[in-house]
Amino acid sequence: MSVGDFIRNSQVWKSIFRHPAPRDRRNRVVVMLTNVFLHLHPVSIRKSGIALSYTWCMGGITFFLFLVETVTGVLLMFYYRPTLEHAYNDILALRDVATLGVLREIHRWGAHAMVITIWLHMYRVFLTGSYKPPREFNWGVGVILLVLTLLLSFTGYLLPWDQLAIWAITVGSNMARATPFLGHEGPGSTFLKIGDTPLIHNGSDARFLLLAGRSVGGDTLLRFYVLHCVAIPLAVGLLIAVHFWRVRKDGGISGPL
Amino acid sequence: MWTSITEWESLQTGLAYFYLLCVLLNLGFAFYYFKVEKNLAAAGFWTVVSLAYGALAAGYFAHLGWALPVNIKNGIDYLMGPVIYSLGSVVAFCIVLYWRKFFTNPHVAWGMLNLSILAFGFSVTDKNFFDIVRKPDNVPIPLLIYSVGFFTWLALRRSVLNDQRMARGEAPLEKLEDEKVLVWPDLVYTELLAMIICTIILVAWGLLLKAPLENPATSAKAPNPSKAPWYFLGLQEMLVYYDPWMAGVVLPTMIIVGLIAIPYIDYNKQGNGYYTFSQRPFAIITYLVGFIILWVTLIVLGTVLRGPNWNFFGPFSYWDPHKVDPLNNINVSDIFWLHWFGKSVKGMHWFIRELPGIILVLIYLLVLPPLLAKTIMRSMFIRMGFIRFFVLVTLLQFMACLPIKMLLRWTINLKYIVYLPEFFFNI
Numbered sequence: 001m002s003v004g005d006f007i008r009n010s011q012v013w014k015s016i017f018r019h020p021a022p023r024d025r026r027n028r029v030v031v032m033l034t035n036v037f038l039h040l041h042p043v044s045i046r047k048s049g050i051a052l053s054y055t056w057c058m059g060g061i062t063f064f065l066f067l068v069e070t071v072t073g074v075l076l077m078f079y080y081r082p083t084l085e086h087a088y089n090d091i092l093a094l095r096d097v098a099t100l101g102v103l104r105e106i107h108r109w110g111a112h113a114m115v116i117t118i119w120l121h122m123y124r125v126f127l128t129g130s131y132k133p134p135r136e137f138n139w140g141v142g143v144i145l146l147v148l149t150l151l152l153s154f155t156g157y158l159l160p161w162d163q164l165a166i167w168a169i170t171v172g173s174n175m176a177r178a179t180p181f182l183g184h185e186g187p188g189s190t191f192l193k194i195g196d197t198p199l200i201h202n203g204s205d206a207r208f209l210l211l212a213g214r215s216v217g218g219d220t221l222l223r224f225y226v227l228h229c230v231a232i233p234l235a236v237g238l239l240i241a242v243h244f245w246r247v248r249k250d251g252g253i254s255g256p257l
Numbered sequence: 258m259w260t261s262i263t264e265w266e267s268l269q270t271g272l273a274y275f276y277l278l279c280v281l282l283n284l285g286f287a288f289y290y291f292k293v294e295k296n297l298a299a300a301g302f303w304t305v306v307s308l309a310y311g312a313l314a315a316g317y318f319a320h321l322g323w324a325l326p327v328n329i330k331n332g333i334d335y336l337m338g339p340v341i342y343s344l345g346s347v348v349a350f351c352i353v354l355y356w357r358k359f360f361t362n363p364h365v366a367w368g369m370l371n372l373s374i375l376a377f378g379f380s381v382t383d384k385n386f387f388d389i390v391r392k393p394d395n396v397p398i399p400l401l402i403y404s405v406g407f408f409t410w411l412a413l414r415r416s417v418l419n420d421q422r423m424a425r426g427e428a429p430l431e432k433l434e435d436e437k438v439l440v441w442p443d444l445v446y447t448e449l450l451a452m453i454i455c456t457i458i459l460v461a462w463g464l465l466l467k468a469p470l471e472n473p474a475t476s477a478k479a480p481n482p483s484k485a486p487w488y489f490l491g492l493q494e495m496l497v498y499y500d501p502w503m504a505g506v507v508l509p510t511m512i513i514v515g516l517i518a519i520p521y522i523d524y525n526k527q528g529n530g531y532y533t534f535s536q537r538p539f540a541i542i543t544y545l546v547g548f549i550i551l552w553v554t555l556i557v558l559g560t561v562l563r564g565p566n567w568n569f570f571g572p573f574s575y576w577d578p579h580k581v582d583p584l585n586n587i588n589v590s591d592i593f594w595l596h597w598f599g600k601s602v603k604g605m606h607w608f609i610r611e612l613p614g615i616i617l618v619l620i621y622l623l624v625l626p627p628l629l630a631k632t633i634m635r636s637m638f639i640r641m642g643f644i645r646f647f648v649l650v651t652l653l654q655f656m657a658c659l660p661i662k663m664l665l666r667w668t669i670n671l672k673y674i675v676y677l678p679e680f681f682f683n684i
């Protein structure tokens with residue numbers, strides 16, 4: 001008996017993989033049904049739906065990049081401290097001295113790439129008309145995913161706490177100050193007052209909510225950190241689950257009738 | 258100008274490797290036509306092109322110092338402005354879409370790719386352009402341009418082929434692969450391969466290019482220009498034409514709402530699950546205008562052509578922080594009261610003052626949609642029904658906000674249609 005056979009016949013192996021290797025039709029079906037990760041897929045699929053020239057593989061790559069960002073992000077969290085005192089120096093150390101500091105590069109370039117691939121995924125879904133019935137709802141889920149992905153990138157941009165970071169966030173969040181009714185320089189905000197006391201001022205408006213202060217500061221850093229590392233990824237993970245579920249329930253990847 | 262000689266020398270070496278890569282690309286393309294398509298003329302032609310790249314590579318290896326001539330650079334800088342840039346991209350867009358059969362021909366598309374590579378290669382010989390391109394956070398921009406270009410070509414090409422097939426009464430190409438296959442191995446192996454390739458690319462990219470880290474943050478000194486992350490530069494560009502409440506809040510919200518609404522307003526049942534252009538031209542043109550013209554080209558503009566104080570700079574010009582663009586913008590109220598009636602708007606009640614602009618906006622929002630329903634969009638209105646039609650037209654109107662304001666700014670220097678600083682309400 002060869003070593004390979006010995007391993008494959010051992011109790012340990014069989015407790016993990018409950019069926020022989022997927023070499024024949026039966027076991028190729030069983031493997032898809034018994035493995036929780038593979039079970040995201042159907043067992044069989046229309047050939048046109050997996051053609052690279054059709055899907056461009058962009059949804060899958062976007063998902064893979066999300067996983068890469070999660071793994072590298074968790075590793076970076078062991079190192080990085082979101083405080084005014086430490087944030088910049090931690091990134092500096094990642095660049096110059098930390099072993100595996102390259103994780104920061106991978107995390108950053110992966111984030112850029114994910115923005116591009118999600119646009120391309122959406123582009124192909126549109127151009128193949130795949131948002132049409134019965135997939136209308138999943139397109140909507142996708143749009144929310146798009147917004148959350150951009151917000152993930154945006155909140156992450158602040159964390160290195162360098163000039164690039166705070167000024168990009170300052171430019172971006174200045175818009176919130178002009179939110180109609182809810183920003184202190186937004187149209188209509190002057191109408192919201194009790195007696196002579198304005199309700200919306202620079203210490204209570206939408207921008208203040210976003211920044212946790214009147215300008216980008218230490219509290220902003222904490223807020224963006226929590227959004228970036230916990231809140232938004234959880235929401236994205238949840239919506240991706242819905243998205244994949246619906247891809248299958250809506251009849252799998254689209255194709256001509 | 259190149260102040261550091263070593264930088265210029267090492268750029269030349271870099272370009273040499275870049276052109277060597279182009280030699281390989283074109284040889285591969287030629288080989289495909291030789292081996293698979295048995296098209297000797299095409300194979301020969303692309304071999305000659307790759308030889309030309311070889312000569313370029315040799316020249317750069319020898320550090321002959323080939324650079325884009327100053328006259329050409331000055332000419333481009335002189336011509337380039339927001340107007341030429343925007344109108345140029347619209348015209349190019351229309352030409353490509355109209356003659357899509359010609360432009361999606363693989364040889365034509367490959368030729369255009371080569372031209373763009375040459376344009377890029379010669380552009381980076383300019384120090385100012387090079388400084389923009391080599392910013393690490395700008396690397397996604399060429400990636401964006403080339404991937405969007407490639408996939409636009411791919412989708413249009415498949416659409417053209419499908420449209421031809423369907424005109425002959427045949428089924429679209431996707432229909433030919435209608436049979437079911439098992440996910441293991443057909444899909445999982447593709448996925449595994451894709452994951453491996455992505456990992457390799459990401460790790461290589463991470464090792465080759467350092468992520469940017471500038472000086473520690475200080476609220477004392479803002480960098481000039483202060484740019485948003487590249488994927489938001491389209492929004493930042495809108496700030497030139499609209500106040501933050503429009504450019505930063507209302508229009509982005511309308512983009513999101515509009516995207517979600519697409520499946521519910523598109524009543525066209527055709528073109529579900531395959532590439533086609535002629536079965537749904539309206540939907541596709543609208544989306545392409547939104548994505549290519551109003552999003553991607555604005556991002557490129559914001560990255561390459563906007564410098565200090567958000568002034569416009571030609572691709573090869575020096576970002577002079579002291580450049581002043583004279584602004585003599587006027588409002589609709591000035592045009593109406595001052596130019597037409599010779600009355601000063603000072604001291605006028607805001608409602609009277611802004612009435613002309615308010616009326617214009619109301620006409621645009623309230624009168625135009627029913628007018629369209631009665632005239633050129635009549636057949637759409639009948640087929641879509643009341644609610645769908647008005648949602649569609651409203652969304653299109655918001656999409657048109659930016660081009661309209663651009664045109665008004667360029668032609669009559671218009672700043673605001675409605676100017677109510679009293680309520681932060683400027684349109």
Ligand code: HEM
Nearest residue numbers: 055059060062063122130138139142143145146252253254
């Ligand atoms: C985190 C972001 C996203 C992930 C991970 C993701 C992933 C996927 C995957 C893996 C598929 C299977 C087919 C394919 O790969 O093309 C898919 C299908 C689909 N996606 Fe996404 N997607 C995301 C965002 C979006 C966005 C932004 C949209 C559109 C606004 C969208 C709309 C759809 C639709 C309608 C389908 C069904 C397409 C069909 O049946 O052909 N998704 N998605």
